[in-house]
Amino acid sequence: MVLRADYLYIKVSPDGSDASVTDWRAGADYYFLRHLGVGVQYKYYAYTYDRDAFDSRLGGELRYDGVQVFASFLF
Numbered sequence: 001m002v003l004r005a006d007y008l009y010i011k012v013s014p015d016g017s018d019a020s021v022t023d024w025r026a027g028a029d030y031y032f033l034r035h036l037g038v039g040v041q042y043k044y045y046a047y048t049y050d051r052d053a054f055d056s057r058l059g060g061e062l063r064y065d066g067v068q069v070f071a072s073f074l075f
Contacts, residue, residue: 002029004041017059022046029072037072 005026012019027041048061 001031004028017050019049020047027068031072031074035074037074039070039072041068041070042066043068 005024007024008021009023010021023045025041025043027039029037029039031037042065044065046061046063049059
């Protein structure tokens, strides 16, 4: 069994705007054979770009999260 987690947060302020990325996940791999296993993780990602109310360029936010199941191999 292998447990893992990671977290990333970046915030920048280009041209009077605010942009940020938040990305994290937590999961586990279980090896039922020496080199073959199955993994599961929860993934979260959010991106925001806030612009001035009078700025004509696009801004907004994007967010997704969910569970992933995958095969895991050791070499």
